[in-house]
Amino acid sequence: MQTLTTQTISTPGTEMRVWRTPALDRKCVVFLHGAGVDHRMFDNQVAELAGAYSLVLPDLRGQGLSILEEGHRATLDTVIDDVKVMLDSLGIDRASIVGHSFGGNIAQEFTHRHADRVDKLVMIGSPGQHREMSGAAASAIKIGTHLYRRIPWGPFAFYSGRWSSRNPATRRYVADCMLAAGRQTWLDLGTSGFASLCPVDTAPRKETLLMRGEVDMPRQLDRIYDALSDQLPDLIRRVVITGVGHQCTQDNPEEVNRALVEFLAD
Template sequence: MLTTADIAFADRGAGEPVVVLTHGAGVDHSMFDAQAASLGRRGARVILWDMRGHGRSTLADGSRFTAVDALGDLGALLAECGVDAPVLVGHSLGGNLVQAFARKHPDRVGGVIVLDSAWNAGPLSTSERLALRLAAPVLSLIPRSVLPRLMARASAESPEAVARAEAVFARMPKPVFLDVWKGTASFVAPDPGHRSPVPIALVRGGRDRTGNIAGAMARWAAAEGVTEHVIPDAGHMVTWDAPDAVSRVLAEILEGWGLLPARPEGRSL
């Protein structure tokens, strides 16, 4: 049974395609500020939202973050905005979420673009399984006073992105973050034969050192027969480390899918 929550979102523009941007664990919609503005200038309708327990979205009194609730919230968001078959863009936890939503509701999704996220259905080695199982207990041992700084430095490369990530991570109570991490891990369920039922694109920061993302996304791209778009010199927080490069790649993917008209050569975003 889904628990209720107040979900904050913004629905901008009235054009095509409709692009829904879903942030990663511990941050909020602001991680997509640059990309939302760029897509809006190209005529897209852009929907941003804060997952429950993040940003301006609440958790119901006494409730905890779960993957089931997050999936329900995304479905409710699409219904509230009255959109059919949007492109779902998800970073990290958001990437796990949009993978799962497209698998469960392929008729409600026009395409999926995953940024710096684990492959839900991908095979895991013994060491990867162990790391996934131990991550939450290890995180629980790190003092609340230093956890946001450690996470930011592990996630971002540029000083500006590190500072921005640390400030946002610091807003989330540690118990909530641990629940969010457990929710993220719960999406990972190896099923090597599964392939995306909708068009899919994969984007990663070239210096992403979190989990098994760097290796898994390359294997995932090969399994799906798609290009892995690697953003040089960017870490896990790729949209803050390299905002313009990510905006260009998103536009190129949508152009390749025939959802955005190609820009004349030499024109900037």
């Protein structure tokens, strides 16, 4: 795999660890991981894309090696601010952004707020920030959040791994990352995201690839992706990755990489 260099970028509340390919003189692609994991979930995409693009992969605040400073939290807004500081610090004017799960929420909302900094948007297994939510769904989330505050974190991390993948190595990776990130960061990200949802008609008008694993929340994600496709029919592409669940970047990298190469190259 392409060797990555790493550096630390200071933002209010964390020293953010960032990995990147040595050259930043090509078109840039930024990868944003999901809540509770870290940049390593994109190792297979780095191996595929590093020869053609400059790649940037942060550990988002409170996750991986980007440890939160005392008194600070990880929220949708603070992470979006971190991404902007990172781009400014690296001298990157524009990039395509690939976000997985909650990383896709961050990517979509960052694109909405800073459209001039984004070329293309990729959301993988992500419901995003620009969608409609029924009263029943909102109530279910409130109940779920109440339960998540009380379920022992170790068993929940183990369950998260099993839910995300059928692959034993991927399951261990997800569980280990979740244990390290901890309950508070995971909850803060999720609750701040749900509190900041926007109507689907405000979704950023960018070329967007919507991707999901074949068994990754098909009813929920297809409903959300249908609404985005109806809103932006000339800008949306969709792909379903065969035979895998939430962690499709790790469990079927060949199909994920093929879809990314085709979309980013156009």
